Amino acid sequence: MPSEFGLFVSADPGKCSGCKACELACFQSHHVKRNKVGLTVGTVAVPVTPKLYVTVMETASMPIQCKHCENAPCKAVCKQFAISRADGVVIVDEKKCIGCKDCLMACPFGAVSLLPYFVDGRPVPQADSDEGKVAAAKCDLCFEDTAGPACVRACPNEALHLTDVDADRKRKNIAAAEALAVINAGVPERGLL
Amino acid sequence: MNGFVQGDPMLCIGCRTCMIGCVVAHEGLRIFEIDPDGYDFHPRLKVVKTYNVSVPVQCKHCENPACMAVCKSGAISRIDGAVSIDRALCIGCKSCAEACPFGAVEMVTLGGVLNADGSPKATANKCDLCKDVPGGPTCLRVCPTAALRLVTQENMGETIRLKRLGALEAALSQES
Amino acid sequence: MTIIAIDQNLCTGCKECSKVCPTLAIEGYPHQPQTIAESRCVMCGQCVQKCKSYVSVAEHGAEAYERVRSERGLPESVKEPLFAAYNVCRLNEVKAALADPDKFTLVQCAPAVRMAIAEDFGYPLGTLAAGKLAAALRRIGFNKVYDANFGADVTIMEEGSELIDRVTNKGLLPMFTSCCPAWVRYVETKHPDLRNHLSSTKSPQQIEGALMKTYGAKITKTPAEKIYVVSVMPCTCKQFESSRPEMSDSGGRDVDVVMTTRELAWLIKDLGIDFAALPDEGFDKPLGDYSGAAGIFGVTGGVMEAALRTGYELLTGEAIPAVDIAAVRGTDGFRTAEVPVGQLKLKVGIVTGLKNVEPVMEELKAGRLNDYHFIEVMTCPEGCVTGGGQPKLLVDLDLPEAYRARAAATYSHDKELPVRKSHENPSVKKLYDDFLKKPLGKESHKLLHTTYAGDPKHH
Numbered sequence: 001m002p003s004e005f006g007l008f009v010s011a012d013p014g015k016c017s018g019c020k021a022c023e024l025a026c027f028q029s030h031h032v033k034r035n036k037v038g039l040t041v042g043t044v045a046v047p048v049t050p051k052l053y054v055t056v057m058e059t060a061s062m063p064i065q066c067k068h069c070e071n072a073p074c075k076a077v078c079k080q081f082a083i084s085r086a087d088g089v090v091i092v093d094e095k096k097c098i099g100c101k102d103c104l105m106a107c108p109f110g111a112v113s114l115l116p117y118f119v120d121g122r123p124v125p126q127a128d129s130d131e132g133k134v135a136a137a138k139c140d141l142c143f144e145d146t147a148g149p150a151c152v153r154a155c156p157n158e159a160l161h162l163t164d165v166d167a168d169r170k171r172k173n174i175a176a177a178e179a180l181a182v183i184n185a186g187v188p189e190r191g192l193l
Numbered sequence: 194m195n196g197f198v199q200g201d202p203m204l205c206i207g208c209r210t211c212m213i214g215c216v217v218a219h220e221g222l223r224i225f226e227i228d229p230d231g232y233d234f235h236p237r238l239k240v241v242k243t244y245n246v247s248v249p250v251q252c253k254h255c256e257n258p259a260c261m262a263v264c265k266s267g268a269i270s271r272i273d274g275a276v277s278i279d280r281a282l283c284i285g286c287k288s289c290a291e292a293c294p295f296g297a298v299e300m301v302t303l304g305g306v307l308n309a310d311g312s313p314k315a316t317a318n319k320c321d322l323c324k325d326v327p328g329g330p331t332c333l334r335v336c337p338t339a340a341l342r343l344v345t346q347e348n349m350g351e352t353i354r355l356k357r358l359g360a361l362e363a364a365l366s367q368e369s
Numbered sequence: 370m371t372i373i374a375i376d377q378n379l380c381t382g383c384k385e386c387s388k389v390c391p392t393l394a395i396e397g398y399p400h401q402p403q404t405i406a407e408s409r410c411v412m413c414g415q416c417v418q419k420c421k422s423y424v425s426v427a428e429h430g431a432e433a434y435e436r437v438r439s440e441r442g443l444p445e446s447v448k449e450p451l452f453a454a455y456n457v458c459r460l461n462e463v464k465a466a467l468a469d470p471d472k473f474t475l476v477q478c479a480p481a482v483r484m485a486i487a488e489d490f491g492y493p494l495g496t497l498a499a500g501k502l503a504a505a506l507r508r509i510g511f512n513k514v515y516d517a518n519f520g521a522d523v524t525i526m527e528e529g530s531e532l533i534d535r536v537t538n539k540g541l542l543p544m545f546t547s548c549c550p551a552w553v554r555y556v557e558t559k560h561p562d563l564r565n566h567l568s569s570t571k572s573p574q575q576i577e578g579a580l581m582k583t584y585g586a587k588i589t590k591t592p593a594e595k596i597y598v599v600s601v602m603p604c605t606c607k608q609f610e611s612s613r614p615e616m617s618d619s620g621g622r623d624v625d626v627v628m629t630t631r632e633l634a635w636l637i638k639d640l641g642i643d644f645a646a647l648p649d650e651g652f653d654k655p656l657g658d659y660s661g662a663a664g665i666f667g668v669t670g671g672v673m674e675a676a677l678r679t680g681y682e683l684l685t686g687e688a689i690p691a692v693d694i695a696a697v698r699g700t701d702g703f704r705t706a707e708v709p710v711g712q713l714k715l716k717v718g719i720v721t722g723l724k725n726v727e728p729v730m731e732e733l734k735a736g737r738l739n740d741y742h743f744i745e746v747m748t749c750p751e752g753c754v755t756g757g758g759q760p761k762l763l764v765d766l767d768l769p770e771a772y773r774a775r776a777a778a779t780y781s782h783d784k785e786l787p788v789r790k791s792h793e794n795p796s797v798k799k800l801y802d803d804f805l806k807k808p809l810g811k812e813s814h815k816l817l818h819t820t821y822a823g824d825p826k827h828h
Contacts, residue, residue: 004300004302005285005287005300005315006287008287010291017383017384017385017399018381018382018383018400019381019383019385019421019422020381020383020421020422020423021385021421021764021765023421023423023425024421024423024450024763024764025763025764025766027763028763028764036491037763038488038491039488039494039762039763039764039767039771040488040489040760040761040762040763041449041450041489041631041760041761041762041763042449042488042489042490042631042634042635042760042761043449043488043489043490043491044448044449044450044763045448045449046448047426047434048423048425048426048450049426049427050427053427053428054381056381056382056400057400058400058401059399059400060400061381061383061400067286067287067288068287069284069285069286069287070284070285070286070287070300070302070314070315070316071283071284071285071308071312071314071315071316072284072285073266073284075310075312076308076309076310085312108265108266108284108286109265109286113427115426115427116426150764153766154764154765154766156385156765163287163291165287165290165291165300166299166300168290168291168296169290169293169296169298169299170296171296172293172294172295172296173239173241173250173295173296173297174241174243175295175296176241176250176294176295176296176297177202177241177242177243177246177247177248177250178243178245178246180199180200180201180202180246180248180250181202181203181245181246181248183199184199184201184202184203186356187352188352188355188356188359
């Protein structure tokens with residue numbers, strides 16, 4: 001049964017090496033049709049625009065991506081109705097995005113970037129100039145890919161996984177309940193009962 | 194130290210009265226007398242039944258709460274020794290539910306409450322030690338087998354003192 | 370001369386490259402930019418293939434891409450992602466030579482290039498494109514479109530004869546192949562005492578280069594000093610090999626400049642050549658004539674198989690019972706086989722992936738490989754089709770399929786060629802009749818054999 005609540009990809013900073021294989025896999029999988037990106041680097045003729053963002057600190061790294069919030073602030077603030085939420089997946093429609101940046105500011109995780117918007121290998125033109133359009137870019141859980149999120153598959157260190165908090169909670173509840181048997185056995189006054 | 198409610202699987206009979214008491218206390222409604230679809234049934238503790246045990250699981254009100262550490266919307270705070278969620282601030286990002294190792298945070302959809310964009314409002318939900326309920330934690334008051342106890346700084350200190358005394362006596366009995 | 374570099378502004382310190390570096394030449398703390406220890410680096414370019422840390426609009430800003438592209442001297446037509454680990458591009462030298470009316474430009478392609486270049490034009494992994502490759506090189510404007518595969522056939526004549534000579538005259542055995550410049554560099558730096566095990570025969574690239582500047586000058590009636598030789602290689606180390614001072618037996622440098630498969634794809638795009646619309650054309654004769662045996666040099670075990678096809682027939686005087694020698698094919702890091710050649714049981718070994726060679730060297734030093742005759746070593750994971758200069762995969766999950774498909778294309782190309790043994794290549798026969806006279810002869814020794822660092826006569 002599908003989870004009532006949105007799934008999301010979470011990362012383990014203890015396993016992430018910061019290699020950006022997830023970013024490239026994300027970009028590749030989203031641009032096969034839109035920009036004729038093939039399997040090799042040489043088939044790419046547009047800027048690499050991923051939907052998750054590897055963030056590196058001095059001692060650790062991990063990709064930051066959308067949590068597909070139930071009350072998504074990005075969606076709440078979008079005046080263009082460019083952000084929708086269907087089947088637990090928060091999706092940006094680049095065609096509608098006017099680049100107002102409200103969603104970037106509203107997201108508490110920094111999961112949204114404003115990136116060049118290319119179609120058929122060319123920038124989508126602005127009304128008044130040759131400068132191409134930009135659009136909000138964020139994780140869409142590879143909803144069009146039956147094999148699931150490309151980033152999870154591509155990570156060489158198995159640092160990414162698709163999280164279903166409800167299923168996880170049930171598993172953790174059971175472990176916590178079993179632990180309570182051990183915890184209570186260590187309470188001395190219980191022996192008096 | 195934050196207090197917390199702890200269940201004992203040896204005493205718990207799995208009747209789920211605690212879950213119902215929790216909902217009644219937080220909803221403030223006489224739920225047995227009204228339309229079952231007319232209120233949210235979101236108990237903040239869960240009776241877990243496995244092959245080995247039946248026992249309610251709820252928040253431990255950790256001293257360094259993982260849920261609070263990951264919350265980026267400021268919705269989780271410690272109020273009078275209870276780690277509590279401010280539903281108005283919760284954006285439903287699920288990070289706290291992922292972070293809690295006990296599964297004590299559950300995502301719930303609130304009936305009749307809508308976000309500004311018209312979508313149903315969801316929130317993280319967890320035990321708040323009945324901080325706004327007169328008489329304190331309802332679950333342990335309604336349990337027919339007294340399977341729940343409130344662990345406080347005082348009684349936990351006493352429990353540990355008793356354990357240490359027991360260990361000392363055991364050592365002495367070996368010497369004699 | 371820097372061949373492989375890591376851009377300190379782009380490297381995130383993930384150290385994924387150091388996991389594929391066969392010589393542990395990449396140094397640095399995690400999450401800090403890495404550096405290459407040039408004393409250990411064999412320039413195989415596997416780090417270049419692995420690196421995913423690209424110039425990013427989001428992270429480095431809108432102007433960063435063009436800045437990095439111009440710093441690296443890449444054509445402005447290049448639009449593909451650029452990464453922290455890269456090989457130094459010499460396309461500008463190629464373009465300058467093509468534009469110079471005083472230069473007579475000859476080009477040669479390694480066997481593995483034709484199995485992969487189409488990938489960078491959106492074709493399926495491992496699409497054979499020998500005909501389009503020859504056509505593209507002609508459109509680019511090279512005066513002659515020759516082929517390193519011809520050099521590979523000559524390599525077999527020389528190296529095969531050298532093996533027979535070592536076996537019959539009790540020379541030093543086992544003999545190691547010397548086609549892979551990263552492997553040669555590894556022996557010279559890590560095991561200089563074992564260098565005499567290397568065949569003295571030059572690699573196909575250098576044989577082809579030396580022949581183009583001598584025999585080629587003669588048949589094209591062009592002064593050698595006007596001839597400019599360009600190589601297209603699946604390999605980042607071939608630039609290093611061509612720059613070695615001893616690789617100038619024709620008078621000047623035998624090979625003037627090397628570009629990788631990826632760089633040739635850039636050049637084709639830069640000149641506006643529509644790759645998909647190119648017809649299938651052939652390589653120019655005689656120095657572009659090749660057998661199936663030369664074609665399989667690009668896969669692990671290929672040099673061994675090609676040598677066995679010719680060695681068997683030269684030693685026994687009989688036709689080899691089966692041209693396909695399955696015993697030496699495969700992808701295991703170290704494989705061995707015993708091949709009956711007349712009275713002799715030839716014991717051979719094949720190493721693929723330089724990280725697999727160290728245990729073999731230990732065995733050799735311990736004297737446990739004394740009964741082996743011939744060992745092939747290739748640095749890259751499954752031979753040159755998996756080389757550091759080959760089209761780079763965006764997602765490494767596709768690597769196994771790329772490796773498999775390129776090898777499959779190699780073997781099917783071999784099967785479809787009319788001549789499948791190096792010694793039966795009519796242009797090779799003519800080369801020996803008209804110019805070299807015989808394998809290991811005086812002219813061969815001058816042009817086609819080399820010395821290694823530490824040898825008395827070495828530069």
